[in-house]
Amino acid sequence: MQHWPWFVGGAALAGVCVFHWLTLRRMLAVSGRFTAMINRARFGPEKQVEMTAEELRAAMLAATREAFGPDAAPDAPPTSTKPEAKAGPTLTKQQSAGMHLLFLVALLCGGLVSAFLAGGPSFSGGLRGELFNGFFGGKASSAAVLLFGGVLVGFGTRMAAGCTSGHGLCGVSRFQVGSLLATMAFFGTGVLTSLLLRWLL
Amino acid sequence: MRERVGVAVTGVVFGFSLSRIGFSSWDEVHRMFTFADLRLLFTFMSAVVFLTLAWIAIARLTGATWAPRNLHPGTLAGGALFGIGWALSGACPSIAMVQLGEGQLGAGLTLIGIVAGNWLYSVVHERWFRWSAASCVDA
Numbered sequence: 306m307q308h309w310p311w312f313v314g315g316a317a318l319a320g321v322c323v324f325h326w327l328t329l330r331r332m333l334a335v336s337g338r339f340t341a342m343i344n345r346a347r348f349g350p351e352k353q354v355e356m357t358a359e360e361l362r363a364a365m366l367a368a369t370r371e372a373f374g375p376d377a378a379p380d381a382p383p384t385s386t387k388p389e390a391k392a393g394p395t396l397t398k399q400q401s402a403g404m405h406l407l408f409l410v411a412l413l414c415g416g417l418v419s420a421f422l423a424g425g426p427s428f429s430g431g432l433r434g435e436l437f438n439g440f441f442g443g444k445a446s447s448a449a450v451l452l453f454g455g456v457l458v459g460f461g462t463r464m465a466a467g468c469t470s471g472h473g474l475c476g477v478s479r480f481q482v483g484s485l486l487a488t489m490a491f492f493g494t495g496v497l498t499s500l501l502l503r504w505l506l
Numbered sequence: 507m508r509e510r511v512g513v514a515v516t517g518v519v520f521g522f523s524l525s526r527i528g529f530s531s532w533d534e535v536h537r538m539f540t541f542a543d544l545r546l547l548f549t550f551m552s553a554v555v556f557l558t559l560a561w562i563a564i565a566r567l568t569g570a571t572w573a574p575r576n577l578h579p580g581t582l583a584g585g586a587l588f589g590i591g592w593a594l595s596g597a598c599p600s601i602a603m604v605q606l607g608e609g610q611l612g613a614g615l616t617l618i619g620i621v622a623g624n625w626l627y628s629v630v631h632e633r634w635f636r637w638s639a640a641s642c643v644d645a
Contacts, residue, residue, distance in 0.1 A: 306526070308526065308527060308528040308534070308545070309523075309526050309527050309528075309549075310545070311545050311546075311548035311549040311552055312548075312552055314523065314526070314527035314545075314546075314549035314552075314553070315548070315549050315550070315551070315552030315553040315555070315556055316552070316553075316556055317519075317523040317526075317527070318520075318523060318527070318549070318550075318553035318556075319552075319553045319556035319557045319560060320519075320556075321516055321519055321520045321523060322553075322557055322560075323557070323560045323564070324512075324515070324516055324519070325512070325516045326564070328508065328509075328511070328512030328515075328516070329509060329512045329513065329516075332572070333516070333520070335598075335599045335600040336598075336599045336624075338599075339599055339620060339621065339624050340624060340628075343621065343624050343625050343628060344628070347625070347628065400509070400513075404509065404510070404513050407510065407513050407514060407517070408513045408514075408516070408517045409517070409603050410517070410603075411513065411514045411515075411516070411517020411518045411520075411521065412517045412518075412520060412521035412524075412600050412603035412604055412607070413521065413603045413604070413606050413607040414517070414518050414521065414607060415517060415518040415519065415520060415521020415522035415523070415524070415525065415604060415607060416521045416522070416524075416525045416530060416603065416604035416605065416606065416607025416608045417607035417608070418518065418521075418522050418607075419521070419522045419525035419526055419604075419607075419608065420525070420607065420608040420609060425608070425609060426607070426608055426609035427609050428609040428611060429609060429610055429611065429612070430611055430612060431610070431611075431612035432532045432596060432605065432610045432612045432613065433531070433532075433610055434531055434532045434533035434596075435533060436532065436533040436536050436537075437532040437533060437536075437596065447612065448612070448615055450594050450595065451594075451595050451612050451613070451615040451616045451619065452615045452616070452618065452619045453591075453594065453595075453619065454590075454591045454592070454593075454594030454595025454596075454597070454616060454619065455591065455595050455597070455602070455615060455616035455617065455618060455619020455620045455622070455623065456591070456619040456620075456622055456623035456626070457587050457588065457590050457591025457594065457595075457619075457623060458588055458591035458592060458595060458597060458598065458599065458616070458619065458620050458623060459591075459599075459619060459620035459621060459622060459623025459624035459625070459626070459627070460584075460587055460588075460591075460623035460624065460626055460627045461584045461585065461586070461587030461588030461589070461590075461591055461623070462584065462588050462598075462599060462620075462624070463584070463623070463624045463627040463628065463631075464580040464583060464584025464587065464588075464627050464631075465580055465581050465582075465583075465584025465585040465588060466575075466576070466578070466580065466581070466584070467575070468588065468598050468599050468600075469592075469598040469599075469600075470598075470599075470600065471575075472575070472585070473550065473554075474550075474553055474554060474557060475557065476575050477554050478553075478554045478555075478557035478558045478560075478561060479558075479561055479572060479575075480558075481574060481575040482577055483575045483576060483577030483578075483581045484575050486577070486581055486582055486585065487581050487582065487584070487585035488585070489585075490581075490582050490583075490584075490585030490586045490588075490589060491585040491586065491588045491589035491592060492589060493586070493589060494585075494586045494587075494588075494589030494590045494593070495539045495589040495590070495592050495593040496539050496540070496541075496589075496593075497589075498539070498589065498590045498593035498594060499536050499539035499540050499593045500539075500540060502536075502593070502594075503536075503540055
């Protein structure tokens with residue numbers, strides 16, 4: 306299959322992120338979807354609380370006083386008395402686990418469509434590629450590498466609270482310091498690991 | 507309905523694009539990381555540039571603002587671990603699904619690993635770490 310030239314690929318990735326934001330009002334972030342699904346599996350569905358800004362403020366005030374004593378929070382009215390002030394990020398409702406699953410299945414379908422239009426799909430037990438199969442020839446060794454690599458990907462992306470899409474694309478493009486650091490970290494260790502593989506195997 | 511269509515359409519187009527770009531090929535990713543072929547690197551960097559321009563335009567036109575991404579002690583360490591995993595498995599979280607769709611069934615193991623690793627971190631975090639680990643899905 307002929308791969309797209311870089312500018313076509315770059316425009317496609319950017320277009321997907323923008324479309325995602327325009328339709329869903331949230332940034333594309335795939336590892337976050339895994340995280341949300343696992344939270345759902347571990348803790349059950351999240352409570353969706355619908356309240357106005359004023360109710361939220363009253364609830365937070367009560368909780369603060371409960372934790373730190375009755376003198377902890379001043380009784381003063383909120384600084385902004387404008388109803389539903391327009392500025393600031395809006396609280397978006399959490400997506401359901403079914404929606405996260407739908408996204409992952411849609412990704413799979415995207416790969417399937419791509420393979421289908423290229424005359425496939427053809428099935429292979431491991432991964433395709435001369436380099437991969439040259440490095441990890443045996444079934445057992447390639448399976449071990451994929452499983453171990455996958456664990457590192459899951460562990461690391463949850464620890465960094467983002468992956469290539471959330472940090473690399475949508476974070477860096479908004480000049481977020483944390484995203485820039487995370488991207489430099491994963492790209493740096495990716496380069497080191499790949500050079501080490503080429504040197505060792 | 508709008509949400510469902512948005513999720514499904516972005517998922518399919520994203521998966522298709524990743525496949526056509528070659529991000530789902532272990533060999534291509536390896537050549538990116540060893541700088542043997544700069545195409546994927548240019549793809550990624552040009553996407554970031556296009557996106558920066560798009561966010562600026564969207565902010566101007568709609569007045570939208572975005573919550574900042576949080577920076578915490580796990581950002582660097584987690585990123586570093588993820589990079590090692592990406593170079594070994596050839597997959598970031600979305601790529602495992604795309605590879606499965608292409609018939610590269612070994613990605614099933616990567617997927618199991620990703621779920622296990624994510625789960626493992628959530629347990630480890632609760633036990634030993636104190637910072638808030640809010641995910642990017644909230645942003």
